[in-house]
Amino acid sequence: MLMLMTIKLHNQKKQWLYSSIKKHSWIFPLNCSIGTLLITIVPYILTVHYGYTNKKIFPLISDSGGYPPGANIFSSFLIICAIFSTLTAWIRYKQVKYYLQLHWKDDQNMNELKYLRSINWTLVILMIFSSFGMLIAASFRFTDSATIAVIHGIGATITFVCDLLYSIGTAYICWKLYHVYCLESKPISLIVFTIVKTITATIFALNFLISWYMAGNDFLDAKFRLKWPDVNSRIFFLTATFSETILVLLISVG
Template sequence: MLSTNIDLEKQQQQQQTSIVKNPFDYFQKYYQYVWIFSFTIPLTFPLILILSYYITVSNDFVDPLFPYISDIVGHPPVACYFSMFIDLLSILAFITGFFRYKQLQFLLINKNFDNDNNDSKKQCLQNLNYNSLISLWITSFGLLMIGNFRETENMFVHIIGFFVFWLPITYYMFIMIKLNDNIDDYKNNNNNDIIIIKLLTWLSTITLSIFVISIPISSYKHGNLLANFDNQIRQHWPKNDSGYIWHTFGAINEWIGFLTLMLFFSLIGLRLRSFKYY
């Protein structure tokens, strides 16, 4: 009887030791819900924009017809809430990038390619997958810069933050196209899903490129190359000004580009959710 009690105590001690050594084992059963992090981004971002638009326009901070997104979130109290929201968004993007990387890493390791260059192709895709992780983490840092350095007060840093965000996320989207073409991890290689991802990637790239190009053009048409650095001109652009059309056209493309990014993240969420090897 005494030996039995001793054995039970030893087993309990071993279990406790294993728990201490593997703290993530406790959360293993929750891994299948990591897709929620990705879906939170497209679900909340449009709602925040609509609310910010209503508050900013109702207070006459900007003109009501298609202002820049940075302008509708550049005035208190909206700016304070949006900054905090962007911080949360960057964390969600950071987590999404990590788990999607781990999923693709697992699928690549266990995938066999039907050609003679099996090892080289697999290594190339693994490198791309690693690049996707780094690019989305850089994107998260760019989001922090955008949210915490407002266009109305720190235009130069805000612009840098936009490019630190935009260039890596564009690169990430094209990497996802390449990896999705080579890894069947969603509904047995659903071609419609892959086609939608490609369309969203190109739509986002084109519209945000137009947005970037329209900024100097609208300033040039206005007759002042620094017109977009002036809050009064940018937020209340005269409708009879020759640069107004380019200003409005650029703002429309900015909205389309960012909303397209949200749809893209929803598809990444679907792929996170469909993963079955937790």
């Protein structure tokens, strides 16, 4: 009898905890958005304040977060964002899974339903990889040696690519949920948002590579990037840095 009461009490606590997490699940994406905004704004202000760069140059976010004290804020909040991004993706996965389970027995096209379930799980994997990229970028500074900078760049690339694919996949599955099962609202804003994010990411990648090509080996020098001279390559570099900032702000909103 005592054992049954203990099990019942344990189940009640478990249900209360689960209900509390569901009720306050909005905190996860909110914290992720706030952390992303802080990563974008605070390290830049500190970099200018301590004279690592000047007001004529708008540096890469990784360069702004490469020197103390901005580096501590950058790495700490990037790790926080990685954690909350994964939790947010898991919550979204459970929500979509619930929708699909409602129609599992009634759906006439089982292959399409299985396909959507597969995409839903793939989105979780993509966000896990994106979060892993954040952890790499947080652990290896872009302002250190060339080898460390390359590792940081790999982490940042994984983050941006996986996050973009996650946005595309989310827009697609939301469109399917609306048109096939009449669930949720028509994802027009999400589709437009994803298109804008894709264009911004393309602009950033192209100008980043062009400015690297034009600067040559000097590009790998953090001091050169933070004090970029007034040459033809500066316009491409500034286009890359501004588009990167817009891209990160879009990620914080999404």
